[in-house]
Amino acid sequence: MPSQSTQSVMNRFVEFINTANEDLAHEVISPDAVFHAPSHPEPLRGPDGYMEVLAMMRGGFSDVEWTLEEAVAEGDTVAARFTMRGTHDGEFFGVPASGSKISVQAMNFYYLADGRIVGERGQPDLLGLMRQIGALPAS
Template sequence: MAPESTEAVMNRFVEFINTGDEKLAREVISPDAVFHAPSHPEPLQGPEGYMEVLGMMRSGFPDVEWTLEETVTEGNTVAARFTMRGTHDGEFFGIPASGNKISVQAMNFYYLADGRIVGERGQPDLLGVMQQIGAIPTR
């Protein structure tokens, strides 16, 4: 996959995660895609699986927004660093809304084929999230 098309896929992906647009999800994510998220013990699949993760995030942080800070591409693999920002206005992992603002990093690997994402291994800073919403002490 050419770097331009990889960049285009990643830009569309960011648009998808920031809007939650199901049509866009089907365009950018393969139906057979496999996602490994630390929030789920088993891998999630396809656009529906990613919508599940987004739903979980949006239920705790309705205004959540991801900014793609940098990428490194090798072949069909993209390493991406994001900043995730939002306000804890809903329950998240059993923690009631605190109203606290969060800003944390995530490092993810994406696997692409035929202009779509076919896999992801994500590592968001869940410790940072839990500290910023007051669920875990910072010291």
């Protein structure tokens, strides 16, 4: 598990992504942070960039919730595996709400400095997600 200060940052980050609280966003994410998300061709930046990703996710899954399953830290880098759960109750990537319950994994790398996240590279299981909402065949 990450060191205590790294663990504290990650705990606050999980609280942030599960609440979309803007005050927490500014507490845990550096204004200069760079996020690489497969949903966006260009990197997103700072707390507002992360809020944009959360708004997209909540638009498709209003009850979305992330669970940090495990994390390994080396210096200021954290490798984290999450499970994302929710109900597909809004349009997502052009797919109308299906009402399907989803549960998908994501592997992310976080880069920290001065007690904040300064970067992220995320790799969610979008194939599994699209299958679970009926956008792609199950097999």
